[in-house]
Amino acid sequence: MTLVAPLRAFGRDDLAEAGGKAANLGELVRNGFPVPGGFVVTTAAFELAVAEHGGRDGLARASLPEELRAAVAAAYAELGGGPVAVRSSATAEDLPGAAFAGQQDTYLNVVGEEALADAVRRCWASLGNERAVAYRRRLRVADDDVSIAVVVQSMVEAETAGVMFTADPVSGDRSRTVIDASAGLGEAVVSGLVTPDHYVLDAAGRVVSRTPGRREVVVRSAAGGGVVHESGPATAGAGSTARDGGTALPDAALRELARLGAEVAAHFGRPQDIEWAYAGGRVWLLQARPMTALPPPPLGRLGPLRRRLGAVLSEYVPVRPYPIDASTWLPYGPAGLMAQVMATFGIRDAFxxxxxxxxxxxxxxxxxxxxxxxxxxxAPYRIATRVRRYDPARWTDDPRFRQVTAGTRELAGRDLRAMSWPELVRMPRRALDVVRPVAGLRADYLPGAGVALLRLRLALGLLGAAPMFGELIAGARTRTGDANRALEELAQEARRTGALDTAPPPGAPGVDALPAAFAARLRAFLAEYGHRETVSPLLVTPPTWADAPEAVLGTIRMLAAGHHAEADPGAAGALDRLLAHPRLRRSRARRARMTRRVEAARAGVAFREDSHFFFTMPLPVLRRSLLELGRRLRDAAVLDEPEDVFHLRLEELEAIGDLATAGRERLGRLRAVALARAAEREQLTGVRLIDPAALFPPRPAEGALVSGTPASGGRATGPVKVIRDPARFADLSRGDVLVCPYTNPSWTPLFQRAAAVVVDTGGSASHAAIVAREYGIPAVMGTGGGTSILTDGRVVTVDGDTGHVFAASEDAHHGRAAGERAP
Known part of the structure; x- marks a missing residue:
């Protein structure tokens, strides 16, 4: 059992013995980087002390075991016996996704054996301080899963010190090095006591910007041990002289830091957060850990096609996918199937x-x-062949459609709880296999749908009736429309009977508490439509309507709070108005041909919508099977909650074989993987998947609060209501301006009440834009940040023709009926 060993004895793989900080420093020492000499009091020493004193409590006051005291004294003497820095090095520290920055203690300028022993004890004790415990709980790291080592290094009496990031922590630019520096020890910078000098360097080590700091405090070593904080010159900055005689960091030192930072990042294979010191003309590296919560690299200028694809994907993936998403529904669901369709016609790498x-x-x-x-x-030949052979109006007669629906019914009827592990772990693949025929269906029938829509558009153009296109295809009967009508019927019943008057508020499990008759109707609705997604059709982890009936109840409450929505007369009478056109009125044959074209176009729209509706039917089966796997892993103490299974990949679950015979070591590794990914995901909570500005270039207009892509014409004024997820649907009042991060079919009922819609993502061809045009309300898409700029209750005017949102007065809002378009 090694209690104390030199830093060079450890490397990045020695986390269990040396903790994260010491393991990374040892790796740097081994590879020739300028790191102060030192040694490590290992986790074995900590466990020895815990065993000797009967637990972790009270270690700060306990004496070091004699064997350990002797080993620490010998290592200290070999180091020279002078001032040292003593730093905690926990086993869950300085890791990707779990920096634990500042959570355990560090002691600088420690002098003498007794002071060193006391610093070691206090580092041990800091494992249980309030901030460290709270941090671990946030990252769901169990206290018993963490041990601690202590790293002891020769003290560097820094003239200047600070922190270096080998990528820009704000923009994510990997070609930039960002350095914060101030006079004295780096504690002033790390702990935020000082406004540091700020430098940004490019990939060649050139300083591209420098911002002088204020040096409010200088931290330096005190005679006899410890540190002192002295007031610094408030006006000192880059190029000036500090009170202690030190100067701003020379350009040569900046270049050396940038060079070392790039080499460290390359060695570890990821951007690094590095503490450093500069003394006697030399740079020292004091700590290196992976940068956490780092934004993705800037995308640069994207072409129109990539922007359009990015806009579509950002609308369909509004939240960060889990590993189980990336290994199940993403590659095999809508995106994967569309990739197959595109490949059929000679386009690869589109989805x-x-x-x-x-x-x-x-x-x-x-x-x-x-x-x-x-x-x-x-492709032209294949498209022409499919147009002749496959009529979208008869796609449900295709044997492949029956194969998908029959397979889904069979899987939905299986009792997951009664299955053995080997049988249960095969269920996700079976659910994914059920949808495989849909790729062929879409490849065969989409050409006919597209050609039908094109023919109608061309025919209307020849008649000078192109503006009627949207009204005409809005008359298509779709399963989405059926669901919306069923929701409206439930809302009417709730209005008539008061079924929701005493029900639990949105967010509470309320179906069982509803009046029996209404609950039965709601369950019937969920049985037919409950597989619809609440967040994204590309992900399996968000709940479906059936999984989250409170979202459906919120929609019903919202609809019940208003008046009954009348059918859109424009869509209903559009065909009759078209057939009354002078050039059609004179010829029965022309009217019949135009009617067929409208019906064919509507059939194409229905195929696009309904094929999605039916092929997402296995989604609940897939999700429930994954959660049942998670429940069993929780019962086996592999996971803390069934939902933690989302942090694993499907192939990792399949590799278990049989849970009953899986070894403790294999299951332990699986738990460690889930915990590590959960911690890293938690660190990324505030980091966007993609910079909206790359997809939606700014379209500034004088006086505009928000600008985006014009998607549905007209102007409307009303108070803002920000709705971020389906659970808040009931918050929308008639005449509100709906501001949301994304939409999907489950958001459609809101368009019946909104005066206008403003969306962070999407473009003129996105779901929200199409529905807004059908409902005749203004829409602005791709604002990038409308949900963070516009606030609830603020009265705005949405200009759907120009894509701008302007502030409006209360008088302007009350001067017209809620939801009425401005002239």
Whole structure:
């Protein structure tokens, strides 16, 4: 059992013995980086002390075991016996996704054996301080899963010190090095006591910007041990002289730091957060750890096609996918199937490879680069063949459709709880296999749908009736429309009977508490439509309507609070108005041909909507099977909650084989993987998958609060209501301006009440834009940040023709009926 060993004895793989900080420093020493000499009091020493004193409590006051005291004294003497820095090095520290920055203690300028022993004890004790315990709980790291080592290094009496990031922590630019520096020891910078000098360097080590700091405090070593804080010159900055005689960091030192930082980042394979010191003309590295919560790299200028694809994908993936998403529904669901369809016609890489993963966690979204292949030359022939052979109006007669629906019914009827582990772990693949025929269905029938829509648009153009296109296709009967009508019927019943008057508020499990008759109708609705997604059709982890009936209840409450929505007369009478056109009125044959074209176009729209509706039907089966796997892993103490299974990949679950015979070591590794990914995901909470500005370039207009892509014409004024997720649907009042991060079919009922819609993502062809045009309300898409700029209750005017949102007065709002368009 090694109690004390030199830093060079450890490397990055020795986390269990040396903790994160010491393991990384040892790796640097081994590879020739300038690190002050030192040694490590290992986790074995900590466990020895815990055993000798009967627990972790009270270690700060206990004496070191004699064997350990002797070993520490010998290592200290070999180091020279002078001032040292004593730093905690926990086993859950300085890791990707779990920096634990500042959570355990550090002691500088420690002098003498007794002071060193006391610092070691206090570092041990800091494992249980309030901030460290709270941090571990946030990252769901169990106290018993963490041990601690202590690293002791020769003290560097820094003239200047600070922190270096080998990537820009704000923009994510990996070609930039960012350095914060101040006079004295780096504690002033690390702890935020000082406004440091701020430098940004490019990849060649050139300083591209420097901002002088104020040096409010200088921290330096005190005679006899410890540190002192002295007031610094408030006006000192880059190029000036500090009170202690030190000067701002020389450009040569900056270049050396940037060079070392780049080499450290390359060695560890990821951007690094490095503490450093500069003394006697030399740079020292004091600590290196992976940067956490780092935004994805800037995408630079994207072409129109990549921007359009990125806008679509950002709307469909509004939240960070889990590893289980990336290994199940993402590659095999709508995105994967569309990738197969595109490949059929000679286009590859249009809907694949757009997520960047690190350590098994999705870090960023990068718009794909579609690549034509030789098959593109044959695409016109294939499209023409399919148009002749496959009529979208009869797609439900296709045996493949029956195969999908029958397979889904069979899987939905299986009792997951009664299955053995080997049988249960096969269920996700079976659910994914059920939807495989849909790729062929879409490849065969979409050409007919597209050609039908094109023919109608051209025919209307020849008649000078192109503006009627949206009204005409809005008359298509779709399963989404059926669901919306069923919701309206439930809302009417709730209005008539008061069924929701005493029900629990949105967010509470309320179906069982509803009146029996209404609950029965709601359950029937969920049985038919409950597989619809609440957040994204590309992800399996968010709940479906059936999983989250409170979201459906919120929609019903919202609809019940208003008046009954009348059918849109424009859509209903559009065909009759078209057939009354002078050039059609004179010819029965022309009217019949135009009617067929409208019906064919509507059939195409219905196929697009309904094929999605039916092929997402296995989604609840897939989700429930994954959660049942998670429940069993929780019962086996592998996971803390069933939902933690989302942090694992499907192949990792399948590799277990049989849970009953899986070894403790294998299950332990699986638990460690889930915990590490959960911690890294938690660190990324505030980091966006993609910078909206790259997809939606600013379209400034004088006086505009928010600007985006014009998607549905007209102007409307009303108070803002920010709705971030389906659980808040009931908050929308008639005449509100709906401001949301994304939409999908489950948001459609809100358009019946909103005066206008403003969306962070999407473009003129996105779901929200299409529905807004059908409902005749203004829409602005792709604002990038409307939900963070516009606030509830603020009265605004939405201009759907120009894509701008302006402030409006209360008088302007009350001067017209809620939801009425401005002139």
């Amino acid at each position: 694949e490879g757009f997520l960047v993963e690190e350590d098994g966690v999705v870090h960023a979204m990068v718009p794909p680069r579609p690549r034509p292949t030789a098959g593109l030359l044959a």
